[in-house]
Amino acid sequence: MNQVPRTGPGVPGSGLPGSGAPVPGSGAPGSGAPVPGSGAPGPGAPVPGSGAPGSGAPVPGAATPAAALRVQGLTVAVRSSGVTLVEALDLEVAHGEILGLAGESGSGKTTAGLAMLGHCKRGTRITAGSVTVGGADLLRHPPRELRRQRGKVISYVPQDPASALNPNLRVGAQLREVLDTHRFGSGEAQRESRLAEMLVEVGLGAEPGLLRRYPHQLSGGQQQRVAIAMAFACRPRVIVLDEPTTGLDVTTQTHVLATVRRLCAEHGVAAVYITHDLAVVAEIAQRVAILYAGNLVEVGPTAQVLDTPAHPYTEGLIKAAPDLEGRRVLAGMPGHAPDPARRPAGCRFAPRCAHTREACTGRLPDLVEVAAGHQARCVRVGELALGVTLSERAPAATAGTAPEPMLSVEGLRVAFGERQVLEDVSLRVDTGRCVILLGESGSGKTTLARCVAGLLDRYSGTVRLRGTPLPAGYARRRREMLRAVQYVFQSPYNSLNPRKTVGESVAEPLRALTDLDPRHHRAEARRMLAQVSLRPELLDRYPDQLSGGERQRVAIARALAAGPSVLICDEVTSALDVSVQASIVELLRRLQGEMGLTLLFVTHNICLVRHVAQEVAVLRSGRIAELGDVDAVLSRPRDAYTQELLANTPRF
């Protein structure tokens, strides 16, 4: 935990009223309007906006005179309303350097990344700023010239290669297209040889006949490497990678990260690596820039920022990131990021910050130098001692006196057509304990959870609840069986009826599964919301008025309303931001303790294991690869697959 005495959380300006804390570096002359004269300064001009006295080189560190990419005052706004999505972003990336651009959803990181290529999503536009690559401002190019520059000088790797590659064109044709469009080299022969070279560069050289295949015949990792090959094809100076590994399994992620790192180093390409995952940043980026609500809040060398964050938001992000060793106590951040149209006037983070002072609320703070090459947009830099101390080990196994089986699965087999999804899986969950079902996509973990919940009825084998076999499928289960096992779905954006109020959704199981007098439903629903720390006013809201985290809490409240003994959580945090994930994990742990719930927690994220569970079952290709106490499995993995998972998980 951090060592700074926290003021009452969420009470801005409480304590020490008017403690006119000396605000370092905020005395920047000229009203600190962060929007610099749009694009006025040429490539050699000093970066404006941060001209605080004493800060020598504005964006120093690795990036010095000949930065490969220099972004100045980049501002993106919604066309119709003028609401800014990205505000006066200043960044520099040197040749061969990888800059991590991190932030939660809605922070504007993708918008900023696309704007670096002069591209805007429909309905938005770049209102100010410049993007200088190789001495020329990309944003000043006419559309035709801009198109010529994209892919040649600056290129982009999208998040989902499956939808970025054309499913009807062979891989070779698509790679060739990039070279042809930009008239690479001097002729046919050179392009052909470049094509082969590209494949070798991304580690696909050993795949015979790859060029003749269609994208769907490639694995996710191969597809992403093809997309990376396309981006590197014309040897650009700058490459923007937008969460290129988010959809991939950790082992594949490791390979892709290594490929990117090697290519950037070998060819001196400057990369902006957009991600929400700080562990990936720690793994790949030399420097990191943290975005919050469209604002750059902190930038600096990766190790420094992650070890000694200078902005409370960065600290919060680090605390919310689960770690494999479980040495950080997972802590969520209160509140959620403001809607772009309703951002607070001062520091954007002030309403959620535990260290808010009056000085925070007046106007947007400037970026302040913390150390060489490390800046933060906080008026209290230097006052706050932020950082995350690592505890020895997270307090693990809480429950479990005499192990008494609550749920057991014996010899479960499921086949979808020809494909065997689960083969002879057996598992036991003891009362009051939490078992994590860990596996990569396609391992059959969700299928197993769905069989237990009764969402799938075509399986062989037995599912027992307190020793009583449960019939296959919900339609054949009795009411108390349905009550006892509740399921929380992966995406809260999909699991709540958009046309029902929160109160109606939460009351549904009361109506269907309990004999409670309907007149008490509303009061009971309110009580359930309180259980999951939601305000009672939310009862009459519709799901689209709630944030993702709030929705998932509603979904959990709905499951709790039935009064279950077993709660099955199917990837309940994977659709949510890390800060929200942390608070949902906190909530589930609390509920497990308070209500003696038995949990079956399905996830692909091995980092969550220590934070959530007492036991872990590693699932691979429909079989249980390893099963046992969390400590035993993570410290002394016996199965090769578990060892591989552990080795490939980025950590910091």
Next chain:
Amino acid sequence: MSASAPGPVPIPPGPAPAPAPPGSVLRDRYPGPLRSLLAQALRLRQSRVGLALSVLVIVVAVVGPPLAPTSPTDFAGRPYQGPGAGLPFGADALGRDVLSRFLYGGRWLLLLALLATVLGVTLGVLVGMLAGYLGGVLDELLMRANDVVLALPQLVLALLAITVLGPKKWLLVLVIGVTHAPRVARVMRAASVDVAQRDFVKAVQVMGVRRRRVLLSEILPNVTGPLMVELGLRFTYSIGFVAALSFLGLGIQPPAADWGLMINENRIGLTVQPWPVLLPVLAIGVLTVGTNLLADGFAQASAGVDREVSP
């Protein structure tokens, strides 16, 4: 068009929602799903134009009769008399006042079209949702039966029924409504299949909620988008069919005033006295274009085409 409001959605029994909490400011900003669809549709200029055009013609049809200068069946002049004093749009083939007949002629047309639309959409929604949600053999049976009806042109079926049973108003409604149903059912089935696969439906299924309730409170409220589109589209077609059948002499019968009938009765004198044909043609045209624009607006709003991008 309010007929489509998901009225039957049973709100879980219990105390009437407590008096709006203090935070009801928010509530006002976010109206119910159907109202927000309407609001979103009306944000498009084309739907506002569509609404204005439709309302214009509907007002003429509804408040027209009391404003008519003479009875629509009285003789007021010579056949095909041109416009002049007392006869602003002249007289028709039998010497009746064109303006009066025009003002009277829209009521039945609109009423029959509306009833046929409601009948057809109701039937179609019912069949489509059942087939889409329950699936299996029932789905096959319903949809293949649908295909049979779809194979025959709508107007031919209507002609067949009317020539056998005679031109009665209830038959007109029935025959147009029933032939609309399979077309609506196809769309509603697709929409229901889509919704039925979503997690919130599974969530109530594992609670053991009964099918009828799942259909009414989970599926139906989530297919209001395509439902509104169908309603608009089928209304447009219904107007066309009623008018066409009247024109063919199989709809509303003389001497009643009716726009379709007017076109038929006066088409021979088109070159001499165009008004008795032009006025109803204009009215039907404007109404059709108007309802079409409106239906299109609903379609776009429910697909979220114009939605403001958010980061």
